[in-house]
Amino acid sequence: MLVDLFIHHARILTQDPSYPVAGSLLIHDGKVLAVDPDPDLAMRAAQTIDAHGATLVPGFNDIHAHSVWFGLGLLEANLGAARSLDEVYRIIAEAAAPLAADEWVIASGYSPLLLGGQQPDRDRLDEAAGGRPVWIKHSSGHACTLNGAALDRVAAGADLSAPIDGGLVATGDDGRPTGLLEENAMRLVQDIMLPYPLETIERALDLATTHYLSEGITSVTDAGIAGGWIGYSPREFAAYQSARDKGLLSVRMQPMMVLDALHEVPGHAADPASRGLDAGIRTGLGDDWLRLGSVKIFSDGSLLGSTAYVTEEYVGCTHNHGYLQMDADKLRESALEAYRAGWAIAMHAIGDHAIDHAIDIITEAQDTYGRNALPNRIEHGGVVRPEQLDRIAEAGIVLVPQPHFITEFGDGMARLLGPKRTALSYPAKSLLARGAVLPGSSDRPVSNGRPLDVMQSFVERLTPSGEVYGPGERITAAEALAAYTTGSAAATGAADRKGRLVPGYLADLVFLDQDPTAVQPARIGATEVLATMVGGQLRFGADKFPARAAVADRAAVSIHEEVREDAK
The missing domain is CATH 2.30.40.10 (Urease, subunit C, domain 1)
Structure with missing residues (x-):
C-alpha cells in the first residue's frame, strides 16, 4: 500500500x-x-x-485572536503606524478623498498609548474627512473615536448624555462629547454600522487566514463572535461555515461565541435553567477544521485604556480602578447558566480585581457541575497576584497572556501600573513553575500576531524603550515554542491530536x-x-x-x- x-x-x-x-x-x-x-x-x-x-516544528496555534477584525482591518484605513495626530488626520483625509459625500470613513489600529494618550480632535477629523462621518477603531478593541459628523448621526437615534452600564461617552470640560466612546458605549455606533454582510465577513476570513499561513499559523481560536461589541453579525458563525465550504478558510478555526449571543433555551421542567443556543448547541460541536470553542465573557476593560478592573488605582489616575462591564451578580449568574448548558468559560479579565471574580466563578462552576471537555480559561491576565496564580494552577484554569503587549505597549503599561504590579503583569514563568498550562496567543490585531515575534517577546520581555518588563517572568526559547504548540493544544482541548509531530497527530x-x-x-x-x-x-x-x-x-x-x- x-x-x-x-x-x-x-x-x-x-x-x-x-x-x-x-x-x-x-x-x-x-x-x-x-x-x-x-x-x-x-x-x-x-x-x-x-x-x-x-527546521520543522508543529504548526503554530494562536489561541486568542480576532480574525474577522484583523481581516476587516486589511480592508480599512490603517492607523497602526501613525505616530502623531497630524499623521492620523492625513490618513483619514486620504481615505475620505475617493468616497461619496455621505459615506463613512472607517479606520483601524489607532493606539493612544503610542501617542502619549492623545485622542484625535473631533473637529479636526471633520475637516480631514470633508464632513463625512468618521469611525476610528482603537487597537485595544475597547474604545473607538467618532468625529462630529458621526456623533450627529448617533445622536439622531440615541441620547449621548444618558448613562451607559459598563461604558462611557467621554465629554470635555464644556460638556460636549469629545468623540471617544469606551467599552459598551461603542454599541452606539455599532447599532448603526452592524451587522456586516456575511460576504464581507467571509472576505475578511479569507484575507486573515491566508496571511496566517505566511507566519506558520495552522490553528486559531477567535475570541468572540456573533454578539456584544466584538461581533460583526448575529449570523457570524455561518460565515465561518461558508468560508470553509468555499475553500476560503485556510487554517483550522475554533470560534468562541460571545455571551450576548446566547439566550435562555427552554426544556423539560426537570432540566436546569441554562443559557445557550437553540437545539442545545454548545462547546465542542464540529470537527478538527471548524469547532465551536468556549463562551467568551467580558468582565472588565482594557489595560491600554485604563478600564481594566484593578484593586489599586492606576498610577497618576486618582480614584480610577477601572470597572466591570456588568454587575458582578449578573456576571456570575450568566456564566453559570452558560456552563450548565455545556459551554466552557473563557473570561476576559485583565485587572487583578476582575481576575478575582473570574477565578471565583470558574471554580464554583467546576465544583458544582464538574469539568468541561475543554479547559476553562482566563483571557489576558494583565495583573495577576501570586495567590491568584496558585488558585489558577490548582483549579486547572488556563491563563492566556499576550507577551507581545510588552514589546508594543510595555512602557505605557508600566507607567500605569508602577514597578510592583509590572512584575505581576502577563506572567509566563510563574505559570510553568506551578505546573499550569502556558499557551501562545497574540490578541491580534490589538498586537502583532506573528508567532515567532511573540516567542521572542516571551523570552526577552523588552519594552519599546528597551526596559525589561517583569524579568522574573522570562522563559526560554524552547518553552516559548512549546507554548505555541503543545501549550496551545492543551488549552484548546486538542492535546491528543495536535501540537506534536508524533504518529496519529495532525x-x-x-x-x-x-x-x-x-x-x-x-x-x-x-x-x-x-x-x-x-x-x-x-x-x-x-x-x-x-x-x-x-x-x-x-x-x-x-x-x-x-x-x-x-x-x-
Whole structure:
C-alpha cells in the first residue's frame, strides 16, 4: 500500500519528550504516520519532499485572536503606524478623498498609548474627512473615536448624555462629547454600522487566514463572535461555515461565541435553567477544521485604556480602578447558566480585581457541575497576584497572556501600573513553575500576531524603550515554542491530536530557515517561515519544497539511504 508523503533531510523538533529531534516524517491521510520510519516503510511513499536541512516544528496555534477584525482591518484605513495626530488626520483625509459625500470613513489600529494618550480632535477629523462621518477603531478593541459628523448621526437615534452600564461617552470640560466612546458605549455606533454582510465577513476570513499561513499559523481560536461589541453579525458563525465550504478558510478555526449571543433555551421542567443556543448547541460541536470553542465573557476593560478592573488605582489616575462591564451578580449568574448548558468559560479579565471574580466563578462552576471537555480559561491576565496564580494552577484554569503587549505597549503599561504590579503583569514563568498550562496567543490585531515575534517577546520581555518588563517572568526559547504548540493544544482541548509531530497527530507543520531555540533571543523573530503545511498539504511555500513522485527503483534506493542518514 502506498502512503502519501515522505519528508526527509530535515531537523524536526517534534515536541515529544521521548523523541525530541528527528530527521524525517511519513505522512498519510493528513496525519503523521511515522517519525524516522523504517526504510522499507519510507519507500512506500507516493511522494517525497526534500527539506534541504530546514527546521520543522508543529504548526503554530494562536489561541486568542480576532480574525474577522484583523481581516476587516486589511480592508480599512490603517492607523497602526501613525505616530502623531497630524499623521492620523492625513490618513483619514486620504481615505475620505475617493468616497461619496455621505459615506463613512472607517479606520483601524489607532493606539493612544503610542501617542502619549492623545485622542484625535473631533473637529479636526471633520475637516480631514470633508464632513463625512468618521469611525476610528482603537487597537485595544475597547474604545473607538467618532468625529462630529458621526456623533450627529448617533445622536439622531440615541441620547449621548444618558448613562451607559459598563461604558462611557467621554465629554470635555464644556460638556460636549469629545468623540471617544469606551467599552459598551461603542454599541452606539455599532447599532448603526452592524451587522456586516456575511460576504464581507467571509472576505475578511479569507484575507486573515491566508496571511496566517505566511507566519506558520495552522490553528486559531477567535475570541468572540456573533454578539456584544466584538461581533460583526448575529449570523457570524455561518460565515465561518461558508468560508470553509468555499475553500476560503485556510487554517483550522475554533470560534468562541460571545455571551450576548446566547439566550435562555427552554426544556423539560426537570432540566436546569441554562443559557445557550437553540437545539442545545454548545462547546465542542464540529470537527478538527471548524469547532465551536468556549463562551467568551467580558468582565472588565482594557489595560491600554485604563478600564481594566484593578484593586489599586492606576498610577497618576486618582480614584480610577477601572470597572466591570456588568454587575458582578449578573456576571456570575450568566456564566453559570452558560456552563450548565455545556459551554466552557473563557473570561476576559485583565485587572487583578476582575481576575478575582473570574477565578471565583470558574471554580464554583467546576465544583458544582464538574469539568468541561475543554479547559476553562482566563483571557489576558494583565495583573495577576501570586495567590491568584496558585488558585489558577490548582483549579486547572488556563491563563492566556499576550507577551507581545510588552514589546508594543510595555512602557505605557508600566507607567500605569508602577514597578510592583509590572512584575505581576502577563506572567509566563510563574505559570510553568506551578505546573499550569502556558499557551501562545497574540490578541491580534490589538498586537502583532506573528508567532515567532511573540516567542521572542516571551523570552526577552523588552519594552519599546528597551526596559525589561517583569524579568522574573522570562522563559526560554524552547518553552516559548512549546507554548505555541503543545501549550496551545492543551488549552484548546486538542492535546491528543495536535501540537506534536508524533504518529496519529495532525500533519500540521512549519518549515523554518533556522532553529528558533538555538539562536540568540534577539534573533528569534528573524527566523523565516519557508513553508506551512496543514493536514499534510503545503498551503504556503509549496514552490520552495516541491513534492516529487517516488516510483522509480533509483528513487526508492535513494530514499532508503537518506532515511538511514537522517536517522543517525
